[in-house]
Amino acid sequence: MDQMTTLAATEVAELEALVARQKAARIAEGAVSLAVRKDRIQRAINMLVKHRDALCEAVHADFGNRPRVVTMMYDLMGSLTSLKHARKEVGKWMKPQRRKGAMPFSLFGAKGWVEYHPKGVVGIMGTWNYPLYTTLSPLAYVLAAGNRAIIKPSELNPRTANALAAAVAEFFDPSEVVVVNGGLELGQAFSAQPFDHLVLTGGTAVAKAVMKNAAEHLVPLTLELGGKSPVIVGRSADLALAAERTMVAKGTNSGQLCVNADYVYVAKESLEPFVVALRGAYDSLYPGSYASNPDWVSVINERHCARIDGYVSEAAARGARVETCGGPFAGAQGKRLPLRLVIDPPADTAIMQNEIFGPALVVLSYERLEDAVAAINARPRPLALYYFGKDAAEERYVLDHTISGGVSLNEVAMHPALDDAPFGGIGDSGMGHYHGHEGFLEFAHARTIYKAGWYDPRKLFGLLPPYSKKLEAMIEKSIKP
Structure with missing residues (x-):
């Protein structure tokens, strides 16, 4: 086994350990309060504000020439706008929603509602053209939904990736948010992890490979691609x-x-x-x-x-x-x-x-x-x-x-x-959305909850076995356009 293969194997082992650590922390955490969600979003905001100079310099160095104002305007301000919007709206987004009850059970106190629970651990694969925005804008909605995240920046921006890893490490425990850096081997291994959701910004060819890897664990995907x-x-x-x-x-x-x-x-x-x-x-x-x-x-x-x-x-x-x-x-x-x-x-x-x-x-x-x-x-x-x-x-x-x-x-x-509007593709240009309320919904699990009332009327209405001809006739009568 050569040195590069050994390095890749070590990186993959560390990645697998991080996924397991975040999943365990998510289960142990229980409910993710509004205060915790806002705190994580705020730390991401503070991180960008503090490290803006180092990040802009790194992006410039990776490109060869990229004016500071371009990175500030699109990567930094774009990410901050998403984070601040999520911070403002998350309390409204995460409120449970009452739903109409099922007749006749609702007559006897039965209730139904939907709660928006974190999916768990979300993998975010960014791309090189806007290396901060394509990782941190989706992170805003991942955190708003109560999840934890592992970020894999593009290997084409090594200086930016390292600067982002250092910035994230200062503001987050690895069990909350962490950046992993490596080459193509690590990228392939990343998309094969048993995440609870995976986000990719990239090209259609890469997306097809990622979908194949994600299918092994039936990982739901958000694909932000492109096209002509x-x-x-x-x-x-x-x-x-x-x-x-x-x-x-x-x-x-x-x-x-x-x-x-x-x-x-x-x-x-x-x-x-x-x-x-x-x-x-x-x-x-x-x-x-x-x-x-x-x-x-x-x-x-x-x-x-x-x-x-x-x-x-x-x-x-x-x-x-x-x-x-x-x-x-x-x-x-x-x-x-x-x-x-x-x-x-x-x-x-x-x-x-x-x-x-x-x-x-x-x-x-x-x-x-x-x-x-x-x-x-x-x-x-x-x-x-x-x-x-x-x-x-x-x-x-x-x-x-x-x-x-x-x-x-x-x-x-x-x-x-x-x-406040969804951003995403369709067909070859992608699937799923982030931005706005739809971004929150993308990374949240809409969990339906039914609570029985004080009385079960099924026996009274003849809805339990042994079934009668009267019930069959009643159902037959109700089947109509």
Whole structure:
């Protein structure tokens, strides 16, 4: 057995011990009070506030260039918003709910209600593009539901993962919340643990492997994936507005965002003005060269640089027109790639088949909006869908004839900002939700409780054996539309 295999085996053994420890602590704890839940959420908030500098520096180092303000705005503030929303609402969410009694038992004092109990120990597998948000935003609702958590950050952000582990260790006992770090072997072992719930933010291929592992213990899953999220620009749209808001989103984290615009449909006669508007919007946001603009975020690693560049290069070789924003294309510069517009590539190119997840945007033209909608529906269901336009009937047509995780109208990538509304995918883009009340419900077990009344009327009404013909006739009479 070589050193790496031994290391992986040691990591797995420690992970298994942590899961067992948290499960035992959860059983011994009994009811998880509102005060305990709020205290755990508050400690997570305090942790982020105290360690914000170290975490921002670690994220920057992992990316190569990621401005502090980007990490503060999306990773830190995004996580804090979820945590503070959960802290505010958890008392209301966890209250038992009375339900209507079963007749005729309710006439004699029988009652029914639903209590929202912790599921137990939740595994959280984060991803690299927003390494803090994809671990700590779901943690907010995991803690609100009274659970304990084990977090596995992405191995592509080793400095961030280590900084997060140190921060969590300062504010939480390992029996409450703990971070485990390791490579692919540990990640595979993590998804195979007998968690009471497992959350993954990542890609569809990884999700399929995780589902196979989780199936061994019938672990329920929340999968936050991605896919090719489309933008439809209607003929009634303000082209400048649509271009600006698409480019604001596409420039965010250099396109490394699961709900980002992947391809845009625009009316054929508006294609050229729209491309001009996209370039103008980019130049106003990121003036100068992509290689030197301090706000332009690096791609996470060389492998992803090569992947994205390969998509664009293949499309260009197949006849697609490519427009480079941010100066002439000079290849990856310190893991920075420019944003490139790929116009009307062939349908069978890699950029049309795979999620881009980086600084490239496909622009397609349509003659009939119905054809654009049909093309979107021919693809796997995306995590997000965007429509620009002022035509209410057309807007309704798009909403009624497409399926996606969420939608923003006359905007891109804003619906996840609604902390009191569910965020999640459907089909290839995921399953389950977090955010808001739905996030709490995702990680809570809705437990139905029935309490018998002071008298059991079944014998009086002839509902117990030996059954009579009279009972059968009464039931037969009640079976009707």
